Amino acid sequence: MISGITPCANCGGAALKALVLAGGTGSRLRPLTNSIPKQLLPIANKPVLQHCLEQLRTLGVTDVGVVVGRFGGQIRAAFGDGAALGLRVSYLTQDRPAGLADCVRLAGDFLGDDDFVMYLGDNVLVGDLRPALRRFREARSDAHLLVTAVSDPRAYGVADLAPDGTVRAVVEKAPDPPGDLAIIGVYCFTAAVHGAVRRIRPSARGELEITDAIQRLIDDGRPVTAQRFHGAWRDVGSAAALLDCNRLLLSDLRGTAVTGRPGTSAGTPDRAPDGGPGAGAAVGPGTVLHGPVRVDPRARIIRSRLVGPVVVDAGSIIVDSLVGPDVAVGAGCTVIGAVVRDAVLVPGAVVDGGAPVLGAVAGPGPRITPGRPATTTAPQPAATP
DSSP states (O other), X not given: OOXXXXXXXXXXTOBEEEEEEEOOOOXXXXXXXXXXXXXXXEETTEEHHHHHHHHHHHTXXXXXXXXXXXXXXXXXXXXXXXXXXXXXXXXXXXSSOOOHHHHHHHTHHHHTTOEEEEEXXXXXXXXXXXXXXHHHHHHTOSEEEEEEEOSOGGGSEEEEXXXXXXXXXXXXXXXXXXXXXXXXXXXXEOTHHHHHHHHOOOOTTSSOOHHHHHHHHHHTTOOEEEEEOOSEEEEOOSHHHHHHHHHHHHTTOOSEEETTEEEEOTTOOEEOOSSOXXXXXXXXXXXXXXXXXXXXXXXXXXXOEEESSEEEOTTOEEESOEEOSSEEEOTTOEEESOEEEEEEEOTTOEEESSSOEEEEEEOSSEEEOTTSOOEEOSOOOOOOO
């Protein structure tokens, strides 16, 4: 075992690391991702990457390598050394997108001979991953994949499974895939994968494909297994997918919570007093909260109606507006005289009257509505290197 690596509590005491891939460009989320990495876009007011890191912590992992690209500085600033999440985070820079297997190559020194979980940093999984890790350990396969049935497997890497769960073949975005079981964004590997990565060549799109490395393991007679994931899985690489995931996570919200005032049960209107907000109060006069709503104590809600599920983060102000359902208002947002439903407001977003925000991701400058051209509502901030 490498010195300084904490044994994994869910892995029979063996060392386990994690490799999180967070270098993607987020092209389908432009213009938002011209200045914000997609891994820092919020879902239910928590960055996508934080959802990934918290899932890894449930597996008993403490040592995480995060592969970053152009926006590595912003990601480092957001998570630092990982101590706030109970992790030890190291950062590895990939100069240009060159494939998932290239990330494994890049992380070779960090991973050493340890088993590891590879997690795609733009995927959100809701459900328990510990059964998959246990099966990986028990089967002692060199690769263990999580799969789920999809309606159009041509858009994914697909695994061809034998009845006993062993993988006979994997293909990447094939026009005639061998089944409908897509490989989702969490993989378990032993150190054997490093040798497989060294032996593959770039694909037609010029990248080192992780499916090619897995197929190399299979061709070499190494054990590769898979199991179905029965929880929810979302790849949040598009505005539509990000909004869908936001709805999914907000659906777990229960009750109404406002600082300094008792919460009310879901479905019960909670009307703020008309005598002014008072010192430190988040909810001011003329405001009605209905259903599951969470308001940070440092936010201000005045003469507005919030219909849950809704979450409002610190420093935001909502005045004379109808917000919800299915809305996450990030930190430092301004909503005045507006209607906002089924939306993600990225920290710093401004919605000042105008057309309703319906089914959209709104940032400090651009606003993205699936199926429509992006619009700009305020000057766009400069990118942070």
